[in-house]
Amino acid sequence: MPAPAKFCFVIHPLSLDDVARYEPGAKGKGAPIVRKIMEWMPPWGVAHVTGVRAPDGRETEGWFVSAPLLPEQMMEFPREQVYDRILKAIQIGVDLGxxxxxxxxxxxxxGDAGITINERSPxxxxxxxxxxxxxGIQSLFRGAHEMGIDPSVSTAVVVGATGSIGSACARLIAPRVKHLILVARNETRLRKFTEEIAPELPCDVSYSVEISPAVRQAQLILTATSSTADVIQPEDLQTGAVVCELSLPHDVSRRVAIERPDVLVIEGGNMLMPGDPHLERMRQPGEEFDLNLPPRTALACMSETMVLALEGRCEPFTLGRGIDLAKVVEMEQMADRCGFKLAGMRAFDAAIGEDELDARRAAAAARRSLDSAALRSG
Ligand SMILES: NC(=O)c1ccc[n+]([C@@H]2O[C@H](COP(=O)([O-])OP(=O)(O)OC[C@H]3O[C@@H](n4cnc5c(N)ncnc54)[C@H](OP(=O)(O)O)[C@@H]3O)[C@@H](O)[C@H]2O)c1
Incomplete structure (x- = not known):
């Protein structure tokens, strides 16, 4: 087996709150000023990651480097300017090893989901x-199990179904559910994608560009959009529904946390790192970098980069839209071998423990009996 390699991972703030967490000096400054500063702020090394160790003793180290632009800036600025910023961040990682x-x-x-950046990167x-x-797939079906949903008789919705993540998730969900609804905004692309995959899928498949009516039909919802605004609203969710969200920034309205105690929302892309990982701030040595996640927890995309480093697989493993499902299976096996596990359930910045699950199941049961009482009384 090749020797472990070193990695870098490009991060960026998802919101103005994130900017303040990365850079406390930004706290209290107005949003327009912070946005303006970020327009010219160069990339910088944020954290030195050490102690990520597989069960067989292989260990990697790496660096989080920031390409400091907000999601909407990434989408609105000229593409070449954004690519340039990301490539400069990667160069900082290269210089560190x-x-x-x-x-x-x-x-x-x-842009093209990493293809051009890979071509230009050293x-x-x-x-x-x-x-x-x-x-995401593991999380969605773990959530279904916890909420007593039988996927084989359920309707599932994938929001962001034509995307890199959503299109693969749709293919993987289809064999386990009765009906699958694919949702995105661009109807031509969505129709073409549905026509392409529907014949090979073993369930009923339909598509819609309307999020609310689609979500209202579903017991299982997976969201992976590139929207910078909420797309899942509390009034659209069925009693006892499960929502697995992979999008960053989040797709699920914070109102769901307050208004729908009967549904289960899960941030689906969190993994537990193996070993004794430390994320030391590079500008404040000795201080731990706050990823806004529980200890030892990393995003799945970070974890994939660490797995490839541990395995010595320095290759462009996942790029573009239209991901090969065999690669998803291979990556899952490599991650397991390296000791990465699905993290505990979490949503709206809080862990979901057994008590919380009991409360959600009870709220769903109570709402169902209210619904059927209302139906009986006409
Ligand atoms: N948790 C993790 O570890 C992790 C890792 C990587 C990425 N992510 C996040 O996952 C999300 C998706 O990434 P991706 O690479 O799959 O993106 P992508 O390939 O650009 O796909 C985005 C999808 O969302 C749809 N979409 C965008 N805005 C929408 C809206 N308002 N309503 C409905 N659909 C909408 C797009 O289609 P239309 O344009 O036709 O609507 C497309 O189907 C991003 O938020 C990303 O940050 C999370």
């Missing part, structure tokens, strides 16, 4: 989407 680079959140969404690049897909 990285041999493979991963693209976090919108750095893997912009080291191989992966988006990390293979492990994100595998984690």
């Amino acid at each position: 990285a041999q493979i680079a991963g693209l976090g959140a919108f750095t893997g969404v912009v 080291i191989p690049v992966t988006t990390g989407n293979s492990l994100t897909i595998a984690a």
Whole structure:
């Protein structure tokens, strides 16, 4: 087996709150000023990651490097300017010793989902989407199990179904459900994708560009959009539904946390790292970098980059849209061998423990009996 390599992973703030967490000096400054500063702010090395160790003793180290643009800036700015920013961030990683680079959140969404960046990068690049897909599927069906949903008689919706992550998730969900609804905004692309995959899928498949009516039909929902605004609203969710969200920034409205105690929302792309991982801030040595996740937890896309480094597989493992499902399976097996596990359930910045699950199941049962009482009384 090849010796472990070193990695870098490109991160960026998902919101103005994130900017303040990465850079406390930004706290209290107005949004327009912060946005303006970020327009010219160069990439920088954020954290030195050590102690990621597979059960057989293989160990890797790496660096989180920031391409400091907000999601909407990544989408709105001229593409070449955004690519340039991401490539400069990767170069910082290369200078520190990285041999493979991963693209976090919108750095893997912009343009052709990593293909051009990989062509121009001095080291191989992966988006990390293979492990994100595998984690998302595991999370969705774990949630279904916890909420007592039988997938084989259920309707599932994939929102963002034509995307890199959504299109693979749709293919993997289809064999386990009765009806699958594919949702995105571009109708031509969505229709073509549905016509292409429907004949090979063993369930009923339909598509819609209307999110609310599609979500209203579903017990299982997986969201992986590149939207910068909420797309899942509390009034659209069925009693006891499960929503697995992979999108960063989030797709599910925060109102769901308050208004729908009967549904289960899960951030589906979180993994537990093996070993004794430390994320030390590069500008404040000795201080731990706050990923806004529980200890030892990383995003699945970060985890894929670390797995490739541990395996010495310095190759552009996942790029573009239209991901090969065999790669998703291979990545899941490599991650397992390296000791990465699906993290505990979590949503809206909080862990979901057994008590919380009991409360959600009870709220769903209570709402169902109210619904049927209302039906009986006409
Ligand atoms: N959790 C993790 O570890 C992790 C890892 C990687 C990526 N991500 C996140 O996953 C998300 C998807 O990434 P991706 O690479 O699959 O992106 P992508 O390939 O660009 O796909 C985005 C999909 O969302 C759809 N979409 C965009 N805006 C929408 C809206 N308002 N309503 C409905 N559909 C919409 C797009 O189709 P239309 O344009 O036709 O609507 C497309 O189907 C991003 O938020 C990314 O940051 C998370």
